[in-house]
Amino acid sequence: MPPQGQAAKPVLEVRNVTKFFGDLAALKEVSLTIARGESVFLYGPNGAGKTTLLRMLASLARPSSGEVLFDGKNLERDGVAAKSAIGFVSHAIFLYGELTVRENLRFFGRLFRLDGLERRIDAALDMFEMRSREDALVRDLSRGLQQRTSLARAFLHDPDFVVLDEPFTGLDTQSVARLEDLLRRLPEQGKALLFSTHDFEQGAAIANRLIALKAGRVRYNGPLASAPFEELGIQRSNGQKVHD
Amino acid sequence: MTSLKIIWSILIKDLRVEWRNRETLASMCVFGLLIVFLFNFSFETAREETLRLLPAVLWVAIAFAGVLGFNRSFASERENSCIEGMTLAPVDPSMIFVGKMLANLLFLGIAEVVMAFAATLWFNFSFLPSLGELVLIAFFGTLGYAALGTIFGAIAANTRMREVMLTVLQFPIAFWILMLSIDATSNAMRGDPGGNWAGGAARVAGISVVFTVASFLLFEYVLEE
Numbered sequence: 001m002p003p004q005g006q007a008a009k010p011v012l013e014v015r016n017v018t019k020f021f022g023d024l025a026a027l028k029e030v031s032l033t034i035a036r037g038e039s040v041f042l043y044g045p046n047g048a049g050k051t052t053l054l055r056m057l058a059s060l061a062r063p064s065s066g067e068v069l070f071d072g073k074n075l076e077r078d079g080v081a082a083k084s085a086i087g088f089v090s091h092a093i094f095l096y097g098e099l100t101v102r103e104n105l106r107f108f109g110r111l112f113r114l115d116g117l118e119r120r121i122d123a124a125l126d127m128f129e130m131r132s133r134e135d136a137l138v139r140d141l142s143r144g145l146q147q148r149t150s151l152a153r154a155f156l157h158d159p160d161f162v163v164l165d166e167p168f169t170g171l172d173t174q175s176v177a178r179l180e181d182l183l184r185r186l187p188e189q190g191k192a193l194l195f196s197t198h199d200f201e202q203g204a205a206i207a208n209r210l211i212a213l214k215a216g217r218v219r220y221n222g223p224l225a226s227a228p229f230e231e232l233g234i235q236r237s238n239g240q241k242v243h244d
Numbered sequence: 245m246t247s248l249k250i251i252w253s254i255l256i257k258d259l260r261v262e263w264r265n266r267e268t269l270a271s272m273c274v275f276g277l278l279i280v281f282l283f284n285f286s287f288e289t290a291r292e293e294t295l296r297l298l299p300a301v302l303w304v305a306i307a308f309a310g311v312l313g314f315n316r317s318f319a320s321e322r323e324n325s326c327i328e329g330m331t332l333a334p335v336d337p338s339m340i341f342v343g344k345m346l347a348n349l350l351f352l353g354i355a356e357v358v359m360a361f362a363a364t365l366w367f368n369f370s371f372l373p374s375l376g377e378l379v380l381i382a383f384f385g386t387l388g389y390a391a392l393g394t395i396f397g398a399i400a401a402n403t404r405m406r407e408v409m410l411t412v413l414q415f416p417i418a419f420w421i422l423m424l425s426i427d428a429t430s431n432a433m434r435g436d437p438g439g440n441w442a443g444g445a446a447r448v449a450g451i452s453v454v455f456t457v458a459s460f461l462l463f464e465y466v467l468e469e
Contacts, residue, residue, distance in 0.1 A: 058332060059331075059332070060328055060331065060332065080334045080335075080336065081334065083332060083333060083334040084334045086332070088332055090325070090328075092324055092325035092328065092329075093324050093325075094324060094325055094326055094328060094329025094332065095324055095326065095329070096257070096261060096320065096323075096324070096326055097320075097324065098260070098261040098264040098265050098320065099260060099261065099264075103260065107253060107257050108329065108333060110249065110250070110253040111250060111253065111330060111333035111334075111335050112333050112334065113246060113249075113250075113334070137264070
């Protein structure tokens with residue numbers, strides 16, 4: 001549950017956003033809000049527009065029409081300030097292969113102008129159990145370890161709004177469990193979480209709200225518990241019990 | 245001060261990446277030396293012939309070695325979408341431009357020293373009598389060329405035929421810097437008692453500053469999808 005007094009305040013507001021790639025509309029008049037303390041699961045089939053939407057919220061893509069507001073400010077015009085509060089993990093790891101794990105975190109930490117950087121790096125490395133690999137070149141790491149480093153990069157600046165696109169990619173069972181636990185605790189800290197995963201049950205076990213996308217349109221936006229699964233074409237594998 | 249720290253971080257990062265893979269500088273130097281050597285092999289090295297040809301030989305070598313460097317500069321950014329990782333940070337895109345441009349300027353500057361040293365040996369020509377003038381011309385010519393290479397390298401990095409695209413996009417504009425640099429270098433190498441080299445150097449500096457400022461201002465639009 002969101003901390004008292006913060007529930008109603010949207011940290012993010014998407015207003016009638018449409019995104020074209022050439023003639024193809026990846027998103028069609030998408031509107032939604034996300035408040036602090038909310039954990040939102042973005043679900044949809046391939047090509048639904050999930051990645052496009054998440055990239056837009058991380059300020060990596062611009063809407064063709066409509067606007068995205070972060071803390072009331074237009075992300076396109078006042079994006080620099082908003083970026084300090086957003087942590088993003090994508091399919092791409094955003095890490096330099098020729099730098100070590102610690103060097104990568106130090107570089108991105110400096111771009112974020114973080115105080116007490118080495119302490120923060122230590123904390124991020126511990127959070128994703130990468131301390132023993134801190135001096136390894138990223139190019140020499142397995143995909144799973146690279147993903148953990150990418151997660152450490154995204155959490156390094158303690159973001160208020162965490163945007164994760166398929167964050168469990170390449171992770172082993174133990175790392176998946178640790179990340180799930182971390183994501184479940186974010187709302188308690190007053191942070192907003194928006195993430196996508198193709199494993200519906202995994203997402204449902206973390207989030208308290210579902211946004212279902214199909215063909216670039218929002219088909220459902222509401223509590224997970226009351227989602228019309230059959231109408232959305234979602235087959236539950238463990239009955240109807242969802243995280244509340 | 246904060247901006248300087250950001251620029252410094254990007255520059256140091258590029259130097260560290262280069263130190264680890266040793267791809268950019270080595271390929272620039274080898275390619276530049278090859279061009280200087282081939283021209284030396286093809287022409288007489290009599291003094292008048294050298295004075296006529298060497299400025300163009302050197303700037304052609306610098307131009308082609310630069311293209312290699314600019315392509316490599318953004319290859320490491322393209323890998324793992326690192327350039328997007330940088331744009332996720334609350335950093336003015338122009339700071340990214342300055343950091344990348346300084347790294348390109350440094351690599352090209354080192355390659356130029358190597359090429360000039362080789363030209364001294366192979367063309368049996370001493371740059372020492374007009375060293376100050378030549379360094380000034382080389383600095384401004386390289387600055388403008390590196391600025392164009394940085395912005396066009398970033399544009400080409402997002403295209404399919406990126407190696408070809410960089411050359412096609414950059415050379416029609418870089419032509420003006422190269423032409424003025426060749427002219428100024430030629431005058432400086434001849435000793436130029438009339439002081440024409442200074443006017444030439446001023447023209448190189450002027451056009452380079454214009455291209456550098458324009459690239460600085462336009463870089464944020466290049467980083468957009």
